[in-house]
Amino acid sequence: MADTTEEEAGAPVSRPRKASWRYIGPGIVVAATGVGAGDLVATLIAGSKFGYTLLWAAVIGCLVKISLAEAAGRWHLATGRTLFDGWRSLGAWTTVYFAVYVTVWGFVYGAAAMSSSALPLAALFPDSMDLKWWGVLCGLVGLVFVWFNRYAVFEKVMTVLVGVMFVVTVYLAVRVTPNLGDAFAGLVPVLPDGSLIYTLGLIGGVGGTITLAAYGYWVNAKGWHNTSWMKVMRLDNRVAYITTGIFVVAMLFVGAELLHSTGIALAKGDKGLLDLADILADRYGTATAKLFLVGFFATSFTSLIGVWHGVSLMFADFVSHYRPSVAPAGTPRDKTPAFRAYLLWLTFPPIALLFLDQPFGLVIVYGVIGAFFMPFLALTLVWLLNSSRTPAQWRNGVLSNVMLAAAGLLFVVLCVQQVRELPW
Numbered sequence: 001m002a003d004t005t006e007e008e009a010g011a012p013v014s015r016p017r018k019a020s021w022r023y024i025g026p027g028i029v030v031a032a033t034g035v036g037a038g039d040l041v042a043t044l045i046a047g048s049k050f051g052y053t054l055l056w057a058a059v060i061g062c063l064v065k066i067s068l069a070e071a072a073g074r075w076h077l078a079t080g081r082t083l084f085d086g087w088r089s090l091g092a093w094t095t096v097y098f099a100v101y102v103t104v105w106g107f108v109y110g111a112a113a114m115s116s117s118a119l120p121l122a123a124l125f126p127d128s129m130d131l132k133w134w135g136v137l138c139g140l141v142g143l144v145f146v147w148f149n150r151y152a153v154f155e156k157v158m159t160v161l162v163g164v165m166f167v168v169t170v171y172l173a174v175r176v177t178p179n180l181g182d183a184f185a186g187l188v189p190v191l192p193d194g195s196l197i198y199t200l201g202l203i204g205g206v207g208g209t210i211t212l213a214a215y216g217y218w219v220n221a222k223g224w225h226n227t228s229w230m231k232v233m234r235l236d237n238r239v240a241y242i243t244t245g246i247f248v249v250a251m252l253f254v255g256a257e258l259l260h261s262t263g264i265a266l267a268k269g270d271k272g273l274l275d276l277a278d279i280l281a282d283r284y285g286t287a288t289a290k291l292f293l294v295g296f297f298a299t300s301f302t303s304l305i306g307v308w309h310g311v312s313l314m315f316a317d318f319v320s321h322y323r324p325s326v327a328p329a330g331t332p333r334d335k336t337p338a339f340r341a342y343l344l345w346l347t348f349p350p351i352a353l354l355f356l357d358q359p360f361g362l363v364i365v366y367g368v369i370g371a372f373f374m375p376f377l378a379l380t381l382v383w384l385l386n387s388s389r390t391p392a393q394w395r396n397g398v399l400s401n402v403m404l405a406a407a408g409l410l411f412v413v414l415c416v417q418q419v420r421e422l423p424w
Contacts, residue, residue, distance in 0.1 A: 016228050019235040025155045026218035026233075027240025030069055032162045033211040033306025035244055037116045037299055040251050041272040046198045047255020052179070054195060055186030057202040058252055062245035064203060064410070066237055067403035069215045071381040071396075073233045076216030077226060078394035083216050084317045086384045094380065095318075101373060102315055105210070106342065110350030113304040114139040120296040123274055132354045138304060143347045146308045147340060150332075151221040154309055161298040165247060168295025173250035175284060176257035183253065200414055202248075213377050214310030217317070221334070227394065258283070308346055309334070315342040371418040378408035 017023070046054050072083055079086070087094035118134035129137075146154065191199060219233055258279060273296050281289035312334070319338035333339060382404045385396045396404065 016230065017232050019231040021235075021239075023222075023232045024236045024239055025159070026073075026215060026222050026224075027069065027236040027238075028162050028243065029155055029158045029218050029306060030211050030215040030310070031065075031240035031244040032158055032165070032302040033214075033310060034065070034209050034303075035165075035247055035299060036113075036209075036303040037119070037273055037296060040247075040296075040299060042198075042201055043248050043251040044255040044259065044272065044276065046202055047252040048259030049198065050192055050195055051256045051260045052182045052186030052252070053190060053192055054199055054202055055183060055249065055252060056189045057199045058248045059187065059245065061203040061248070062241045064403065064407045065212065065244065066241045067400065068212050068378060068381065068407055069237045069241065070234060071385055071400065071404060072213055072216045072377075073219045073237060074230065074394055075381070075384060075390065076219055077224060077230055077233060078391055079389065080226070081389075082220075082317050083213055084314060085321065086389060087380055088321060089389060090380060090383060097372075097376065098318060101210075102311065102318070102342070103345075105373075106311065106346050107349055108353070109307065110139065110346040111135075111353035113142075113300070113307060114350065114354060116300040117297060117304050119271065119274060120277075120293040120300065123277060124290060124293050124297075135354045136351055138301065139347045139351060142301070142305045142308045143343055146305055146312070146334075146343060151218070151309075151334065154305070155218075155222070158302055158306065161302045162243070164298040165295055165302070166243065168291055168298070169247050169250040169254075172280075172288075172292060172295075173253040175288065176254055178253040178257055182256075197417060200410065200417070203410060209307075210314075210373055210377075211306055211310050212374075214306075214314055217313040217333075218310060221313070230394075308343055312339045312342040312346070315339070371415040374411040375408055375415050378404055378411055382408060 043058070046057075075081070075083060075086055084098065087098065114135035115131075117138035118131050121134045121138070122129070122131045145157070149157075215237070219229070224233060254276075258276075273292075277289045277292055277296070280292050316333045316336045316339040320333075320336070323338075382396070382401065384390060385394075385404075386401065387395075
């Protein structure tokens with residue numbers, strides 16, 4: 001990508017597009033990818049332990065993600081440079097960190113995403129196939145889908161799956177008959193005893209992964225390449241994270257009404273959602289439980305194909321800066337050898353982890369570098385968007401700086417907590 005903006009190059013900038021619903025897309029993709037089954041379990045557990053009390057934290061979490069994704073999108077549109085290009089301008093340390101991160105993280109995440117997508121399928125079709133083979137099938141389907149389709153098709157499929165997630169979660173929230181008085185009371189910030197870690201997790205965890213950094217790449221893939229798309233990008237981003245907020249609030253309602261009132265505990269991790277399916281079957285019947293499992297699959301599979309596509313775009317950009325000869329000029333980023341190589345890395349080596357216990361040392365490395373990514377993203381965005389690398393008109397204002405700095409501090413605290421909880 002060029003290192004100068006259109007304004008600096010003297011090229012005319014297109015007249016700003018009117019923010020319109022018909023343009024919305026990349027934000028839905030990044031939000032759906034960032035919300036995985038584990039996030040929903042964490043939200044359910046928070047609701048089961050504290051009822052509606054932490055609803056305010058879920059709302060703040062959505063505002064934090066809006067700020068981060070907006071900053072990533074603004075960098076791409078205002079500078080004409082990719083986020084990795086910006087990181088590289090901060091020093092060689094960012095390249096080293098990113099290279100280690102995408103290598104180790106992708107290896108372990110691939111297995112986790114396949115397992116998460118397999119769980120609801122194994123529950124929907126019992127005795128038809130072993131869980132591990134369902135995982136392999138999900139990984140291969142994700143590989144083939146992303147390999148052979150352009151961004152436009154990918155976005156449409158993601159939107160359909162988000163629609164499924166939305167319908168299922170809202171239906172469940174209505175079905176459990178939420179206490180709206182208690183819910184509104186939960187918008188007042190309070191911290192019950194023992195709730196600090198759950199609160200930080202709700203603010204920082206849901207929808208917060210490397211895919212936030214991929215947002216700018218999806219913005220470019222959509223065809224938005226200059227500041228004329230800034231209003232459109234901001235509307236797209238807000239709609240996406242408001243939708244995410246509805247997911248989170250709906251699951252908190254389910255946790256508060258279905259679990260908190262009865263004292264039922266869920267297993268941690270993705271398997272907690274299978275516990276919830278059993279509870280739903282007992283309370284509301286098999287049809288509701290199966291509908292929930294369909295939503296569970298949509299939640300997990302959007303994360304899988306979103307990472308397969310978005311992080312592979314980032315890796316392709318990384319390679320293009322060091323081996324520009326690998327792809328002929330003009331080749332779309334999602335058709336380059338580097339993009340496809342990372343797709344294969346996300347799929348085939350992790351399959352081995354489905355049949356083996358994850359090596360202890362690998363789990364430690366994965367946990368450490370993964371914990372550091374969100375502080376890395378938030379604080380480097382503050383750096384980039386307050387420097388001369390960004391045209392003055394598009395640098396951070398006071399609100400953006402406050403939100404990004406707060407996000408950075410929050411993620412540092414979560415990073416320390418996550419590292420402390422690792423099985424050293």
